[in-house]
Amino acid sequence: MVQDYEALVKRISEASGVGEEEIDRRVEAKRAKLSGLISKEGAAQIVATELGISFDKQTVKINQILPGMRRISLTAKIIELSQIREYQKNNRSGKVLNMVIADETGNARCVLWDTNHISLFEGGQIVKGDTVEISNASLRNSEIHLTAFSDIKKSNSLMEEVKTEIVLLEKKVLELKIADRAKVRAVIVQIFEPRFFEVCLDCGSRARQGLEGGFECEKHGSISSDKVSKRAIVNTVLDDGTETIRAVFFSDHAEKLGLSKDASDFSEKRETIIGKEAYFSGSVRQNKMFGNSEFIINGVEEVDLDRLIEKLEKKG
Template identity: 35%
Template sequence: MITLPLADIKAKIKEQSSLSEDEVNQKIKAKLDQLSGLISEEGAAHIIANELGVKLIIPGEKLKLKSILPGMKNIEVTGKVTRKFELREFNTEKRSGKIASFIISDETGFIRVLLWNDQTDKFEEIKEGNIITIKNGYIRENNGRKELHLNESAEMIINPKGVEITVLEETVARKKLSELAEGDDNVEVLATIVQVFDPRFFEVDPNTGKRAIQKEGKFYAGDKEIENIGYAYVMNLFLDDGSDNVRTVLWRNQIQKLLGLTNEEVLKFREDPASFENVKTDLLGTIVKVVGRVKKNDAFERLELIANLIFKDIDPEEEIKKLAAETPKTEPIAITTETEKKPVVEEKTPDTTPQPVVEPIPAVEPEPAPKLPEEESVAEEEIFPDEDTSAVENAVKESDAENDKDVMSIDDLEDINKN
C-alpha cells in the first residue's frame, strides 16, 4: 500500500485541477464534515482527488527521489551514482544468487539501489559519477529507509544522452556523545578510547555466514551440519569525548581497520587471548573518528554506537577546521568604556542591630567518578555487517507479491543470514 503525504495529495489536486489551495482545503473540510469524522484528512483528500479525476500515482511517471514512496512499482527515476558497494554472492537454504547495490542522488535526495541476479551483470560498468536512469523499479521500505529494487523486468540505462543531474550530497551529522539518540543514523563522533574488551569469536557457516551452534560435538546452521566451520568476531570498546561515554560495537571489517591487521592475524587472538593484552594497552588513549548508527540495547537498557566506519589516523588541525566551520558564527559585541570615576564614599552610622549567626555549611565530599561497566554479554547481532552501511537487520524478507522475489536488506551485503 502506498501512503501519500497529505501535502503531496493537495499539490497533485492543485496541479491537475483549477482549484486554489483554499478551495482544496474547503473541499477536504466539507468531506470530513459530511462523513462525520469517520475518515482522516488524508482519506478525505484521496476522495476529493478521485472525484475530480486527479491521478495521484501515474505508472511510469518520472519521479524525483524525494517523491518516491514505499509500495510504488514500475517507476522511472534518474540519479547520479554517489557511492558504489561490492557485488556479493549468497547461498541460503532457500536459494542462491547475486546482489549488488549503489547510491544514486538527485537535487532532492538519495536512495539505495539494489540489483538482483542477472541485473548485476551491468554492475561492473557502473562508476561513481555516472548518471543512471532506472525504469520499472519497485520501492520497498527497510527499517524506515527506502530501497529501489531491480529484478529481471527492470531496465537500467547508464549515462543517457543529454541528461544532467545536480546532486544533494549525503551528509554525515557530527555529534557529541551526550547528543546521541536512539535511531540516529549516519552520525559521526570524535572521541578517545578509554576501555577495550577482548574480541569475541563466533562459529559460523563459512558459505553463508550463518551462526553455527554446537550440538553433541557437531556444528549446525539450522538443520544443516557444518563440517568445516569458520569464525566471525565482534569487539566492544568505550569511547569518551568529555561530554559522555558510550559503548561502541565493532564488527569484522572495523576491527581489522582499527587494529591494522588482516583477518588471519585477528583470528590468532582466538587461540592466544593473552597476546591481545598489549594491543588493548596500545589502544587506550587513541583518538578515533567513528561513523555509525545508534541502537538501544534492550537487554541492558543503554544506547550503543554500531560502527560502520572507523578512522584511527586523525589530523587534529583538520578536525579543528571542520569544527570551526560547523560552529555558528556570532556577531561581535561592542563594549564601550567610560572614564573611570572614583566612587563617592558616604559616611554611615554604624548599625548596632544584632545580626543572626550563620552556621557554617559542612563540606560535602565529592562523589567518586562512576566506573565504566565491565564486559557484558552483547545481545546477538549480525555476523558480517557491510563495510559502510548500517548493520544487518533482516537477511531475507518475505517474498514480493508481484515479483515473487525475496527482498534482502540493503544493509546485507556481507552477512546473508541473521541467526
C-alpha cells in the same frame, strides 16, 4: 535521502505554500501535544499529512526521499552490487540482494527480496554499472526496499555523473538515531574481550563448524579448514560527553585501533586503546537481542588538532 529536519521543512513549505517558520511552529506544537515522544522529523510528516501533502507515489531524486516514504519511483545507476545471499526463516528459504544505487544528487543502499527481481541479476540481464528504473519501493531504516509489489527494470537512459561518495553527517552521540550513517568525535571508555567467528576465504560468508569436522559455508556448503579464516568482533563503548553508545568493530576496523587482525594481542593493547579519541564513522542499527542502539564502525580517523582549531576559529 533527506537527512535533516531543515530540508524536510523546506520541502513541506514548497509543496504547501505555507512558510517555513509556520511549519516549524506547527511541528513544535505537535511534539508538545505528544509530550515530546516523537522526533521532529516524525512530527513534520504528520504536519505534512494534515496539510494534504503526500510524498508517496512520486518519481524522486535520491536526495528527495523522505523517512517512511512508500511507493517510491526513481531512476538510478548501480554502483555497488553484493553477492546474492540465501537465508532460512520460519521454515522457508529465500534470497536477498543488496546493492548501492546513485544519481546526481546522492546514493542509497537498496535491498531486493523478490526472487523474480533477483533472477534478473542471476541471469546477467542487469549488472553493476547499469541504470535501472525502480517503482513501488519503500524506505525502511534509510534503505530502499523492493518487494513482490515493486518493479525494477533496466533503463534505456544512461547516467554518467553520479554521486558515489557516501555523505556522513557529523553528529553528537545523543543525536544518533537508528539507520543513521554518521561520524562522531568520541573517546573509547570501555573495550571488551573480542569474540571470534570464521568466514569462507572464497566468498567472505559466515562459516560454521560442521558435525563431522570441517566447516559449512552459507554459500559453498562443506569446506575444509584451509578454506576458512578467523575474524574478530570487538565491542567498545564510545563517549562524547553527551551520551554513550556501544560501538562494534569488525576485524579490518579493529586493526585501526592498533589490534592485529585476529586480535591475538588484545591483552597487551587494551590499556592503550581505552582513552583513545578519534572520529568514528559508521551506521546505527538496533541490537536485535537487547533492543538498544549500536554503532557499526566502518571508519576511524585521527583527530587533527590543527584542523580542528582552524574549524573552530571559522565558526567563531
